[in-house]
Amino acid sequence: MQTPSPTLRTIVILGFDGIQALDLVGPMEVFTKANTYCPAGSPAYRVLLASQRGGNIVSNAGLCIAATEPLAALPSSVDTLIVAGGDEAGLRKVAEEGELLGWLQQQAGSFRRLASVCTGAFVLAAAGLLKGRRAATHWSACDTLQAMWPDIEVDRDAIYTAEPPFYTSAGVTTGLDLCLALVEDDCGAQVALNVARDLVLFMRRPGTQAQFSMALRAQGVRRHVKLTPRRHGKLTPP
Secondary structure: OOOOOOOOEEEEEEOOOOEOHHHHHHHHHHHHHHHOOOOOOOOOEEEEEEEOOOEEEEOOOOOEEEEEEEHHHOOOOEEEEEEOOEOHHHHHHHHHHOHHHHHHHHHHHHOOEEEEOHHHHHHHHHOOOOOOOEEOOOHHHHHHHHHHOOOOEEOOOOOEEEEOOEEEEOOOOHHHHHHHHHHHHHHOHHHHHHHHHHHOOOOOOOOOHHHHHHHHHHHOOOOOOOOEEOHHHOEEOO
C-alpha cells in the first residue's frame, strides 16, 4: 500500500477551565512527535491550543496552560478540531454560556475531522453534533451521556469511534490511541509506528474500555492474607 504523502494540516486542540490536562497535551504530543518522523523539511502538522476567549486556562489539577488562541483568531483552514474533556464544573460552564456550542454548530462543516477526548463528547453532544451517531466517552460517564442524549448510541466498550467526520475517544489516555490512528491515516503506518515506539504506546491497544475498567477494579480489591515470619526474616502465607 502506498504511504500517504504528508501535507501540512492545522490541528486545533480546544480546552477550557477545568480541562483534564492529559486530554489536551496527550494528543498534542502525538501530532508534534509525528512531525519528527516525516520527511526532512516536510512537517505534517501545525498544532494549536485554543480556548473560547484565548489566553490562559487552568486544568482541573491546577496546571496553567498559557497563551491559548481565541476562537475568533483561528485560521480558516483548520483541518481537525479536537475537544478535550474535563471536570463536571468546567463542562457545565461551557454548556451554560452557550457561546462555544454556538461556534461549534456554525463551524462544524468547515473541519475535515471533528473529534473529542474523554468527556469532551459532552461538548459535542450539547452542540447537537452527535445526534444519531455512535460515540464513546469515559466508562464512568457513559450512563450519564446516554441519559442526557438518548439519541446517541453510546458505545461503552470502544476505545474510540470513527464516524467521519466525527471521532470520539473513551477515557483519558485513549485520546492518544485515537490521535495515533489519525496520524496513521494521514502519514502512513510507519510514521504512526515510530510515534508509538517513541511515546511507548500500543500501536493498536488490545482489549476494550470495559475490559480495562473491570481489570482496574479487580486490582483495587486488596487480598487480606495473614503473614507469618519465618527464619531469615522472610514472610510467607501461613
